[in-house]
Amino acid sequence: MxxxxxxxxxxxxxxxxxxxxxxxxxxxxxxxxxxxxxxxxxxxxxxxxxxxxxxxxxxxxxxxxxxxxxxxxxxxxxxxxxxxxxxxxxxxxxxxxxxxxxxxxxxxxxxxxxxxxxxxxxxxxxxxxxxxxxxxxxxxxxxxxxxxxxxxxxxxxxxxxxxxxxxxxxxxxxxxxxxxxxxxxxxxxxxxxxxxxxxxxxxxxxxxxxxxxxxxxxxxxxxxxxxxxxxxxxxxxxxxxxxxxxxxxxxGSNSALIIEPDTNIPNIIERCVDGAFAYAGQVCISLQRIYVHEHVYDEFCERFIAQTAQLRVGDPLEEETDISTMIHTHEVDRIEEWVQEAIAQGARIGCGGQRDGSAWEPTVLLDVTPEMSVSCKETFAPVVSIVKYRELDDAIALTNDSAYGLNIGIYTSNIDRAFYAARALEAGAVIINDIPTFRLDHMPYGGVKDxxxxxxxxxxxxxxxxxxxxxxxxxxx
Missing domain, CATH: 3.40.605.10 (Aldehyde Dehydrogenase; Chain A, domain 1)
Known part of the structure; x- marks a missing residue:
């Protein structure tokens, strides 16, 4: 060349x-x-x-x-x-x-x-x-x-x-x-x-x-x-x-999504996977933390992991590639360290978790706690955490327990709970019934806190x- x-x-x-x-x-x-x-x-x-x-x-x-x-x-x-x-x-x-x-x-x-x-x-x-x-x-x-x-x-x-x-x-x-x-x-x-x-x-x-x-x-x-x-x-x-x-x-951000129990889980899986792993997670509003109600947690995890496993890692110039390299090898080193740290602290790998040449496999982490780097920091990598919650207020508290506040998403068919969350969540934007990765170029865009x-x-x-x-x-x- x-x-x-x-x-x-x-x-x-x-x-x-x-x-x-x-x-x-x-x-x-x-x-x-x-x-x-x-x-x-x-x-x-x-x-x-x-x-x-x-x-x-x-x-x-x-x-x-x-x-x-x-x-x-x-x-x-x-x-x-x-x-x-x-x-x-x-x-x-x-x-x-x-x-x-x-x-x-x-x-x-x-x-x-x-x-x-x-x-x-x-x-x-x-x-x-x-x-x-x-x-x-x-x-x-x-x-x-x-x-x-x-x-x-x-x-x-x-x-x-x-x-x-x-x-x-x-x-x-x-x-x-x-x-x-x-x-x-x-x-x-x-x-x-x-x-x-x-x-x-x-x-x-x-x-x-x-x-x-x-x-x-x-x-x-x-x-x-x-x-x-x-x-x-x-x-x-x-x-x-x-x-x-x-x-x-x-x-920066570590954007979160709340999934309420009235959500139609099959309808949102492909969208959530795309939000977590598009461009190897190197997006300011990439979906990093998913809080799922305990009634639909198992179904969501099973479907999300199965969809993630279908993603193809490869050459960015090939039409079939879903995820390619991260921008620098030292970024791969960093996320490998963070994932290993999370595992040492009790997290489990649902899928992925390995290098793939100059890329990092799309990775799903379970049993993640708020103090882990993969949760409280910005991963800027193809790594997402899925966490179970019992009450909406618990999910809101977990979401707000962050130095960041850019975009946050919530799925629910209950309009009262949707607007309750929208008022309580600390973010520049709350996206109802879609992932926090959603952005159109004429909407106001920016965050609070860091x-x-x-x-x-x-x-x-x-x-x-x-x-x-x-x-x-x-x-x-």
Missing amino acids: THLTKHLWINGQWTETQTYYELHAPYDRQLIANIAKADASHVQVAIDGAHRAASVMRARPAYERAAILAKVALLLQARREEMARLCAMEAGKPIRAARAEIDRTITTYQFAAEEAKRIYGETIPMDAAPGGSNRLGMTWREPLGIVVAITPFNFPFNLVAHKLGPAFAAGNTVVLKPANQTPLSALAIAELFDEAGLPAGALHVLTGSGRELSDELLRDERVRKVTFTGSPEVGKAIKSKAGLRKVTLEL SGYGREGVKYAVEEMTELKFVSIRLNT
């Missing part, structure tokens, strides 16, 4: 660097490309360029910003299979899941194009207060300027879209730092935006070490917002350095990427 050499994307052109790193496919370690490593000087050039382009973007009318985003969606649709294979290769994502990600990414940019035309203000009834008579009041939203976006490996197209789409819809410029393992997708999107007519300097893509670049990206006060998806530890560090600047943080700060979902991200301005006019009388 002939590998590529990819440079930085700065000020609308490719920029070479002194050093490059080798990018290998997670599945077979084949060399894919040599990727440029940015340094502090490149960060400064990118921010300077983004600052100059900010006035250009601010002046662009909404319909032009919308047209650019809509064209990117069309260009991405035309190259769907090419981009899906790129995603499968560099991220190790099974090709069917990669195609689904490209489809979601197209939808996200379409939503962003629509939201560019829907950035509304409101009128304020000034005469509602003494002294407000003969005055008009109104609000509107203005772009912030420079947005720094830092994205992870697990959804290299769609999570980038959730940063770029709202930012450009709002009239901002972006300096993007993609994950080390998935730079090619970000660079491919930069080319599409260039083809779609995005002004030079409105988007910069800096590849290389996030650890080496993050301080430089935050040091310049012209950066008005940081939007980050990644680990809680890095997110907290970013927030501490951001000061009064806006921050959106999408962090799961994050702020909200994504295109409309909500646009709001967080703008500044609200109030204007009052005193009328002549």
Whole structure:
């Protein structure tokens, strides 16, 4: 295979660097490309360029910003299979899941194009207060300027879209730092935006070490917002350095699902297995903890384990593959340690529990207790725990006994119990009669506790990427 050499994307052109790193496919370690490593000087050039382009973007009318985003969606649709294979290769994502990600990414940019035309203000009834008579009041939203976006490996197209789409819809410029393992997708999107007519300097893509670049990206006060998806530890560090600047943080989770005794178990098994093991569990809202009522526990476990055993582990580029490699071998080492620790503490393996080359077998754990790492931490791996409960309040307490609170699911046909749980559960979203892995790209998305700060979902991200301005006019009388 002939590998590529990819440079930085700065000020609308490719920029070479002194050093490059080798990018290998997670599945077979084949060399894919040599990727440029940015340094502090490149960060400064990118921010300077983004600052100059900010006035250009601010002046662009909404319909032009919308047209650019809509064209990117069309260009991405035309190259769907090419981009899906790129995603499968560099991220190790099974090709069917990669195609689904490209489809979601197209939808996200379409939503962003629509939201560019829907950035509304409101009128304020000034005469509602003494002294407000003969005055008009109104609000509107203005772009912030420079947005720094830092994205992870697990959804290299769609999570980038959730940063770029709202930012450009709002009239901002972006300096993007993609994950080390998935730079090619970000660079491919930069080319599409260039083809779609995005002004030079409105988007910069800096590849290389996030650890080496993050301080430089935050040091310049012209950066008005940081939007980050990644680990809680890095997110907290970013927030501490951001000061009064806006921050959106999408962090970790150990998402839970509660299954009440009135649930039709056969109808939900395939959905639950998909939520637990899609993309090897490397999803922020992957189903990690399942709390099943004692009356249906045995049936659920039997059916869930049987369905899990049918999953095929293999090459991400093969159509039949359900689960492929994890992103790095050290992640396989970590989850092996956590599973062995759980077994030593009394957990049982329902199925799986072994390495499979560079992958980890889809694994079901039983008799798990809350203090085990596979329960209280984010596994980010194809490992799920099934735990029996007696009363709904017990399941709610177990679910809430977590440092995280992103998405939580509950299956029940009792509407009163569904809304009782929805009010009691500590999470950014409660998904009734579906798995917590459910997400559409226009819904508000974000967590509480260590799961994050702020909200994504295109409309909500646009709001967080703008500044609200109030204007009052005193009328002549």
